[in-house]
């Protein structure tokens with residue numbers, strides 16, 4: 282076999298790339314925040330009959346929130362006016378001194394070795410976790426199985442409800458027909474919970490308006506309601522004095538803040554959850570709640586508030602949101618918009634360690650010194666300060682004073698920046714309604730056309746919200762929106778990491794990847810030439826389809842996805858810390874796209890014989906310097922593309938080794954997969970080099 286043939290053979294052996302593509306396509310909705318944003322499900326909460334009785338138990342939580350006083354055993358964290366309630370039954374804060382007293386003895390156990398729980402000196406911040414030792418980026422600080430977890434409704438059929446892994450041949454519970462498991466081992470592991478959940482799910486479905494349609498959204502309660510159900514059943518089983526229960530009881534609650542804002546969306550969500558939970562438990566009278574240790578409506582609201590304040594998004598190893606979970610130890614970590622740690626679910630142990638899943642880990646993102654507080658971000662830190670602050674206030678009831686919120690990055694925050702109007706290569710802050718005057722920080726030229734920029738920002742935000750809503754129900758329309766809006770924002774001069782341009786670029790990338798045509802030529806030919814298709818669709822349609830499955834079309838779409846992914850990566854690298862898991866996943870996604878066999882490569886001039894650039898960063902800027910226009914020569918084709926794929930994946934691996942943990946973790950499931958790809962590409966590049974050397978040696982020497 283000639284070297285060229287060998288090369289082609291290597292390229293063919295990368296057929297497994299189709300699975301890379303499906304892996305890539307799955308990352309359509311990467312979670313940027315660890316804490317869970319809970320949504321209402323259409324679960325007939327309104328149908329619950331609100332009852333008041335003499336015992337004072339009331340199921341209408343909205344009213345309860347404003348009516349009921351603080352439970353007498355609740356210990357305010359700092360001052361009596363504090364809106365924060367922590368540790369009632371756990372009694373771990375001495376009310377008079379405000380000191381943390383670990384009476385239950387559960388915080389400083391093995392989970393927290395080289396870490397400790399302390400009371401924050403900052404007003405209202407409550408407890409937090411501090412480091413007792415130095416840590417390096419990529420170190421695993423905490424590794425636990427959550428106390429409870431539940432898949433979101435859309436993942437119930439595609440993932441195992443015990444180990445939370447994906448599966449193609451999952452087995453459905455015969456009785457409730459809702460949850461699925463890999464096998465009987467997974468089912469047995471979940472049985473102690475599911476035996477309570479199963480009849481509750483059946484009861485819920487039977488009461489749903491169209492109970493015949495088990496897949497309808499009203500037939501299954503939301504993940505939040507199912508998680509809350511699991512908390513109460515487990516609490517009942519283990520006893521109210523067990524450490525497990527006391528850890529849940531010790532979670533921080535914001536019930537009092539809710540009472541001050543009964544009409545806001547967040548309070549409505551609480552009311553809705555409380556209603557739905559009562560119904561899910563099948564309770565007909567309020568006394569029924571007592572068997573779960575809830576003796577007043579205030580207790581119920583406290584439980585829901587603890588849950589919403591301390592719930593995390595359970596994600597796949599590529600950060601796709603899968604559901605919700607609660608871990609009291611990890612929930613002790615306070616927030617910063619510039620965090621030194623992240624929370625991930627790396628699934629690093631593969632099949633062999635499946636029974637330990639889902640494993641939730643806190644990973645150091647930066648060097649951490651002893652006596653430094655461990656801080657993660659509850660929200661998307663690519664957002665500008667005003668949006669971050671609004672989300673934190675609304676959902677977590679505090680004002681963030683982290684370094685990023687107190688001192689805006691100088692000279693310009695890249696989350697709200699635009700290019701100099703005179704293209705001097707400097708940047709300006711984007712204008713705002715309140716502060717329309719802005720100038721280039723380098724040449725001091727003012728931005729004159731502020732209305733155009735303000736309009737672009739406004740329509741960009743509206744389009745983003747609309748496209749996010751449509752991304753699953755009507756992805757084509759969502760893609761149309763992102764395709765139309767991105768050029769408007771870039772021509773207004775916005776910097777790639779500016780909000781909402783970055784968010785639109787990321788959504789656009791994931792929509793393009795999901796819509797990629799099959800890159801398998803065999804499949805494409807089959808679709809074109811199938812007589813059935815020809816008969817049914819008529820010639821005109823076949824021609825249309827032909828173009829949609831032609832290699833040239835596939836190449837165009839692939840290149841478009843690569844350009845979009847490159848633009849997203851360029852934006853993310855401006856605003857996220859090196860090694861942030863979102864950066865690692867986005868880079869891996871780009872590397873995989875670049876490593877896909879080109880369906881219709883451009884004229885391949887010959888192998889890239891340039892020296893290895895393993896340690897240099899690939900050029901991820903498809904933009905012409907100082908402007909928002911894409912470089913028309915990007916992406917490269919042939920061997921240059923293979924080399925770029927190799928460099929991008931090698932760089933992704935380095936970042937994944939931080940974001941998903943070094944050592945045994947090996948960057949989690951995605952990091953391990955990327956390592957295999959890097960090795961394959963290295964071999965391929967080696968074949969190119971050998972081929973070139975052989976060709977050179979066989980050529981007659983010229984004097």
Ligand SMILES: C[S@@+](CC[C@H](N)C(=O)[O-])C[C@H]1O[C@@H](n2cnc3c(N)ncnc32)[C@H](O)[C@@H]1O
Pocket residue numbers: 365367405406407408409531532533590591612613614615616617676677678679680681682
């Ligand atoms: C998940 S809990 C964190 C642990 C909590 N401090 C405790 O004592 O249980 C989230 C709550 O902690 C408080 N918190 C977290 N980060 C904060 C910060 N940076 N500043 C002020 N309060 C914060 C807020 O009350 C927030 O709702």
